[in-house]
Amino acid sequence: MRTEVAIIGAGPAGLLLSHLLAEQGVESVLIETRSQEYVLSRIRAGILEHSTVQLLDDIGLGTRLHAEGQQHRGIYLQWPEERHNIDFTDLVGRSVWVYGQTEVTKDLVAAREAAGQQIYYEVTDTALHDIESDSPFVTFTDSSGTQVRLDASVVAGCDGSFGPSRAAMPDSVRQVWERTYPYSWLGVLADVAPSTDELIYAWHPDGFAMHSMRSSTVSRLYLQVPNGTDVSTWSDDRIWDALSTRLGHGQDGWELTPGPITEKSVLPMRSYVQTPMRHGRLFLAGDAAHIVPPTGAKGLNLAVADVALLAPALAALLRKNDDTLANSYSDDALRRVWRCTHFSWWMTTMLHTAEDPFDAQLQLSQLRWVASSEAGATGLAENYAGLPIGF
Numbered sequence: 001m002r003t004e005v006a007i008i009g010a011g012p013a014g015l016l017l018s019h020l021l022a023e024q025g026v027e028s029v030l031i032e033t034r035s036q037e038y039v040l041s042r043i044r045a046g047i048l049e050h051s052t053v054q055l056l057d058d059i060g061l062g063t064r065l066h067a068e069g070q071q072h073r074g075i076y077l078q079w080p081e082e083r084h085n086i087d088f089t090d091l092v093g094r095s096v097w098v099y100g101q102t103e104v105t106k107d108l109v110a111a112r113e114a115a116g117q118q119i120y121y122e123v124t125d126t127a128l129h130d131i132e133s134d135s136p137f138v139t140f141t142d143s144s145g146t147q148v149r150l151d152a153s154v155v156a157g158c159d160g161s162f163g164p165s166r167a168a169m170p171d172s173v174r175q176v177w178e179r180t181y182p183y184s185w186l187g188v189l190a191d192v193a194p195s196t197d198e199l200i201y202a203w204h205p206d207g208f209a210m211h212s213m214r215s216s217t218v219s220r221l222y223l224q225v226p227n228g229t230d231v232s233t234w235s236d237d238r239i240w241d242a243l244s245t246r247l248g249h250g251q252d253g254w255e256l257t258p259g260p261i262t263e264k265s266v267l268p269m270r271s272y273v274q275t276p277m278r279h280g281r282l283f284l285a286g287d288a289a290h291i292v293p294p295t296g297a298k299g300l301n302l303a304v305a306d307v308a309l310l311a312p313a314l315a316a317l318l319r320k321n322d323d324t325l326a327n328s329y330s331d332d333a334l335r336r337v338w339r340c341t342h343f344s345w346w347m348t349t350m351l352h353t354a355e356d357p358f359d360a361q362l363q364l365s366q367l368r369w370v371a372s373s374e375a376g377a378t379g380l381a382e383n384y385a386g387l388p389i390g391f
């Protein structure tokens, strides 16, 4: 089989890349290890920054987002006895949208199916070959057990942190930067209306807590827990008790309404960047090249920003034989990747309780400064609501 761009991974990065390439007349084939049902139901990110929404609008995929998503002007930052609103719209003229990654994926899959996109689900044995030549190829076994060779002009590695693309870069070329954190998130999804109009990020001596949401009837909540936490040790009652304490139930009359928990999982936190994001005819995008802890709500948005740069670069390379953008893709994408890596690290280390009481005083001092200084609040707002694609 032959195509122009072999895309490995049908997550947000791969699906959006195939859509953007098709808009420029470039053909692609997507291959994915999971089933379509699994891809469509995977619960992950939920905050879309300004430029992600703009891009989805520009390509005609913003209709359901605007009908069913919620526009938020900002967030709340809090610590015991204090809650402060950081209004991004006032500070930097941009907002964010609450619209689950699951919904973005549904919209992308529907659009690709309507366009007749070829997507192979439930493939196994994905392997990349000859990426340093002008005729790379990918081999895999399809869902019926047939071995397939997919020849392409370019391979796009959009296969997240567990896919084979990042490791296909030779060791002599690739460089890895990594930070692990001494805590994880216990995330729950609850069938209850959110108790807040905007996300609450709470510093607390017992550990960080966050109140997010997926819709007007579904809440998403997180608790800082030690690494290696067994989710079965957290009963629903224990979760709601800890959330009430850390989020300040009763503070200034605010109440947290509990409800049935429908999903629970523990998410380890790490920062990871692999460079370069291009080697020969292999281009990495999204989680295949970088991971951020979720505190800054950047993972999905970074994947979108990567492919927004990659699609025109590949179109110029394949349609006009112009390699200028392809050659600068890695450096261009990494500028934003490192900015978001720093912002996510900064939010994480400011809000998660450390063992050291000196660190705790520094965190509280930083939080007070961000909440009370226009310069401090503007820095948070600019990064959270998102810098322009190509920044």
Ligand SMILES: Cc1cc2nc3c(=O)[nH]c(=O)nc-3n(C[C@H](O)[C@H](O)[C@H](O)COP(=O)(O)OP(=O)(O)OC[C@H]3O[C@@H](n4cnc5c(N)ncnc54)[C@H](O)[C@@H]3O)c2cc1C
Residues within 6 Å of the ligand: 008, 009, 010, 011, 012, 013, 014, 031, 032, 033, 034, 039, 043, 044, 045, 046, 047, 101, 123, 126, 158, 159, 160, 161, 162, 163, 164, 267, 285, 286, 287, 288, 294, 296, 297, 298, 299, 300, 301, 303
């Ligand atoms: C549990 C979890 C919770 C998260 N929560 C948040 C959050 O709250 N906020 C936030 O901003 N970000 C969050 N993220 C990060 C965000 O979801 C990712 O940054 C985003 O999904 C990146 O999109 P992607 O397309 O690059 O990678 P992915 O979504 O990981 O997609 C990669 C795809 O490649 C496929 N694949 C893997 N291996 C192969 C192979 N060998 N062959 C073919 N296909 C393959 C995978 O099945 C997957 O569909 C979370 C991530 C996880 C894992």
